[in-house]
Amino acid sequence: MRLRRYEFFALLILLVTVTTLTGCESFIPALTEQMVSAQPTTVPTLRPPTDVPTEVPAQVPQDIVMTPSSAPSLDMAAEDELFDVQEALTIMVYERASPSVVHITSRVITMDFSGGLYPSEGTGSGFVIDEQGHIVTNNHVVEGAQTVEVILLDGTVAEAEIVGLDPLNDLAVIRVDVDPDELYPVDMSYEGQLKVGQRAIAIGNPFGLDWTLTTGVISSLGRPLQISSDQIIYDVIQTDAAINPGNSGGPLLNSRGQLIGVNAAIRAGAENIGFAIPLSTVQRVVPELIENGRYRHPWMGVEGYGLFPELAQRLELPVEKGMLIARIASGSPAELAGLRGATSEMVLGNFRILVGGDIIVAIDGSYIESDAARREYLETRTRAGQEIEVTFYRGDELMTTRVRLGEMEQ
Incomplete structure (x- = not known):
């Protein structure tokens, strides 16, 4: 049977449509799979590469444990492991230094209002500095004591004698007669520079x-x-x-x-x-206390004022900082060196000021900005009997002189 022309074309279009739909059905699942795999919430399963072994290599030593075991109990831990570094250092210091420390009891006989005498006592601390039994403490711990008793860490009790006192630096040295094997001197070898925070x-x-x-x-x-x-x-x-x-x-x-x-x-x-x-x-004072029983504080024999810019301007002085000498003790090292004190008096506000004296600006090349600075320099950096160079102004003239320091009366 022969198809008409339009029927032929209609059948051809039907065949093409069916073929196209069949191809779309096979394409859609593939497209859907690609879209799902692109979602960020999907985490792919990781598998080891085929060329990397998944077992422990044979050359790994058998005593190496590849997986962590349970932590050991506290009872099994070594004693040293119970402390951190800071604690260990503190413990070491205590164990090393505590045998050097002593307990001091000082007894004083005092009088009451009725004239009766009664004993009183005070306690303090000290530390051994040598095997001869010398102990350093504060002056106020033993000053005025009739008897001094020392107790060592091992319980040894001994009477102590006072060797030397320095009230100005609040230092004292006492001594006990004890077997040197029972004494543990403190370590005084530190030579570093102390720092804040140490x-x-x-x-x-x-x-x-x-x-x-x-x-x-x-x-x-x-x-x-x-x-x-x-x-x-x-x-x-x-x-x-x-x-x-x-x-x-x-x-x-x-x-x-x-x-x-x-x-x-x-x-x-x-x-x-x-x-x-x-x-x-301590290093400066203690040796003299042991040798002489006292510390010889250096003495210059001057008194004065610390300068500041306003005062210097009012007095029309050549410098704004320094020590204006007001008085010089008769026969003092300063007088023997030719330094001069005030020559007149001036009233500034409610104060009377002695003026006209020399102005000390340096000692041994170190600037002196006040009387307090002068006293500190002499106490901490010089000794009695030492000769120092003093730089000063007399009027507008800068001059120098040498002063041999004496000993301060106590």
């Missing part, structure tokens, strides 16, 4: 709690510690390590157990503000 460790007997350790840091350096109107201890170390009554005279140590100071005082009404006399002062 660890500070105090050992002493606060409130009778013997051999107590407290820790802190060096809070400041070079402090002047005003004890009274005429007593200043220079270059003092400030620390926040707890210092309490009974700590006086005990050692202040660094993290190696080396002596860096002698605990001496606290700021009344404040917390964590304590002061220690520096090792440099």
Whole structure:
């Protein structure tokens, strides 16, 4: 049977349509798979590369455990592992230095209002410095004591004699007659430069709690510690390590157990503000206390005012800083060296000022900006009997002279 032309074309279009739809059905699943695999929320499964072995190689030693085991119990841990580095250092310092520390009891006979005598006692700390039995403490711990008793760490009790006192620096040396094998001198070999923030460790007997350790840091350096109107201890170390009554005279140590100071005082009404006399002062004073029983403080024999710009302008002086000499003691080293004191008096506001004297501006090349600076320089950097060079103004003329320092009367 023969198809008409239009019927032929209709059949041809039908065949093409069916073929196209069949191809779309096979294409859609492939397209859908590509779109799903592009979604960011789908995490592909990771498989090891075929060229990398999944087992432990044979050359790995058998004693190496590739997977962590359970942590050991605290009971099984070695003792040293229980401490961190900081704790271990503190423990080492205490074990090393505590045998050097002693408990000091001083007894004084005092009189009451009725004239009766009764004993009183105070306690403090100290530390052994040699095998001859010399012990360093504060002057205020043993000053005026009729008897001094020392207790060592092992419980040994011994009477002590006072060897030397230095009230101005609040230092004292006492001595016990004890077998050298029972004495453990503190390490005084530190020669470094102290820095703020450096660890500070105090050992002493606060409130009778013997051999107590407290820790802190060096809070400041070079402090002047005003004890009274005429007593200043220079270059003092400030620390926040707890210092309490009974700590006086005990050692202040660094993290190696080396002596860096002698605990001496606290700021009344404040917390964590304590002061220690520096090792440099101990090294300067103690040998003289052992040898002579006293420290010979250098003396120049002058008194005066510290200058400042306003005062210098009012007095029409050639410099704005320095020490204006007001008085010179008769027969003093300053007078023998030719220095001159005030020649007249001037009233400035409500004050009378002695003027016309020489103006000290330097000692041995170090600038002196006030009378306090002059006294500090003499105390910390010179000795009695030493000759110093003094630079000064007389009028507008800059001059120098040499002064041999004498010994201050105490």
